[in-house]
Amino acid sequence: MKRVLVTADPIDAAAEMARHDAGGHGASASFLGRVRGDGGLTELYLEHHPAMTLPALERLAEDAAARWTLAQISLIHRVGAMVPGDLIVLVIASSPHRAEALSATGFMIDRLKTDVPLWKRESFADGRAEWVEQRAADHARVADWN
Amino acid sequence: MASAALDISYFAWVRERMGKGGERVILPNDVQTVADVIAWLAARDAAGAAAFARPERVRAALDGAVVALDTPIVAARDLSLFPPVTGG
Numbered sequence: 673m674k675r676v677l678v679t680a681d682p683i684d685a686a687a688e689m690a691r692h693d694a695g696g697h698g699a700s701a702s703f704l705g706r707v708r709g710d711g712g713l714t715e716l717y718l719e720h721h722p723a724m725t726l727p728a729l730e731r732l733a734e735d736a737a738a739r740w741t742l743a744q745i746s747l748i749h750r751v752g753a754m755v756p757g758d759l760i761v762l763v764i765a766s767s768p769h770r771a772e773a774l775s776a777t778g779f780m781i782d783r784l785k786t787d788v789p790l791w792k793r794e795s796f797a798d799g800r801a802e803w804v805e806q807r808a809a810d811h812a813r814v815a816d817w818n
Numbered sequence: 819m820a821s822a823a824l825d826i827s828y829f830a831w832v833r834e835r836m837g838k839g840g841e842r843v844i845l846p847n848d849v850q851t852v853a854d855v856i857a858w859l860a861a862r863d864a865a866g867a868a869a870f871a872r873p874e875r876v877r878a879a880l881d882g883a884v885v886a887l888d889t890p891i892v893a894a895r896d897l898s899l900f901p902p903v904t905g906g
Contacts, residue, residue, distance in 0.1 A: 692867075705906055718905065719829060722896060723835045723882055724879060724898070749905060749906075760905075760906070784905055785903070785904075789879075789900065790827060790903055790904065790906070791903060791904055791905070792905070793830070803901065804904040805902075805904070806903065812885040
């Protein structure tokens with residue numbers, strides 16, 4: 673079972689994990705990404721591509737399912753304006769075994785950062801607003817999965 | 819090849835510098851690749867010059883599929899131009 677969403681609403685991680693609990697899987701691994709309040713950040717805005725973002729997330733979940741034995745996947749990304757502490761992204765992979773759940777979760781969040789059309793803009797208390805630059809280290813992490 | 823309309827969408831700082839989310843353009847016949855479109859937009863006006871001053875920092879998708887900048891436009895209907903992605 674696969675649930676892939678792009679949403680402007682807050683992500684309910686507990687409700688999503690409850691869906692995996694209900695599946696009775698041997699192992700569930702998760703990644704939760706939150707907005708950090710570093711440097712006086714007041715807002716994080718996530719821009720997405722209305723035609724490309726969801727299909728890219730779906731392909732990512734399919735790639736993970738083709739590579740590992742997974743019983744259930746949740747891949748949820750929030751878009752729009754967020755404040756420090758808000759969940760930006762939630763990845764949960766469930767499998768009979770921990771190694772597959774852990775690897776699939778790491779693969780999906782690493783690949784998401786280089787492959788999925790999403791762009792972050794940070795706004796700060798002093799009025800500055802900046803688009804976040806892609807990090808070379810993110811590409812290095814993805815290369816490790818190849 | 820006859821000129822055809824192409825819908826272009828802009829995202830993130832490309833959108834901000836262009837001052838719009840997208841537009842429909844009729845390309846000159848000598849504009850054949852994604853890189854040609856970017857160069858044509860950069861030469862067209864000040865907004866294009868600001869958005870595409872460093873074309874190597876721009877990524878592109880034709881009809882929803884990410885492509886290299888040297889890809890020919892051929893019969894594509896829409897082009898998206900955006901910075902490297904930063905989600906997650």
